Amino acid sequence: MKNIDLFHIGDNFNCLFVVTEDVYLHFQEMIGDKNPLHVDTDFAQRKGFKKRVMYGNILNGYISYFIGMGLPSKDVMLISQSINWKKPVYMDDQVNLEAKVSEVSEAVGIVEFKYKFRKKDNVLVASGNIQIKVF
Numbered sequence: 001m002k003n004i005d006l007f008h009i010g011d012n013f014n015c016l017f018v019v020t021e022d023v024y025l026h027f028q029e030m031i032g033d034k035n036p037l038h039v040d041t042d043f044a045q046r047k048g049f050k051k052r053v054m055y056g057n058i059l060n061g062y063i064s065y066f067i068g069m070g071l072p073s074k075d076v077m078l079i080s081q082s083i084n085w086k087k088p089v090y091m092d093d094q095v096n097l098e099a100k101v102s103e104v105s106e107a108v109g110i111v112e113f114k115y116k117f118r119k120k121d122n123v124l125v126a127s128g129n130i131q132i133k134v135f
Helices: 021-031 041-046 057-069
Strands: 012-018 076-081 094-105 110-119 124-134
Touching: 012 057, 021 057, 057 076, 057 094, 057 110, 057 124, 094 124
Parallel strands: none
Antiparallel strands: 012 094, 076 124, 094 110, 110 124
């Protein structure tokens, strides 16, 4: 069996993540982004948000985890991804990544997913597409 045979159109995958203070602080330290929207509650509230907005690219990190650790094969590589942010994510929010296989190309070993991140209350916070190479 080839690794590409592990993927079928319509397959669904889910991963639950929590944007903890550790995740937030490690991301901030690694990237160095100190934009007040992310670090100053008063600033964020003046801009219409409930509190500090978490870095959107934390969700990209969760996609990386999903591709590297959540699939039935580790013989994969992320080729491309898009993300459309819909709603803010705040500290301690639970976000569920729902990914569905939308296309499988056996000839070139490519699998495409459509995905959504939803908060615990089912609010859509981001969506997009992922394309992986399967070796």
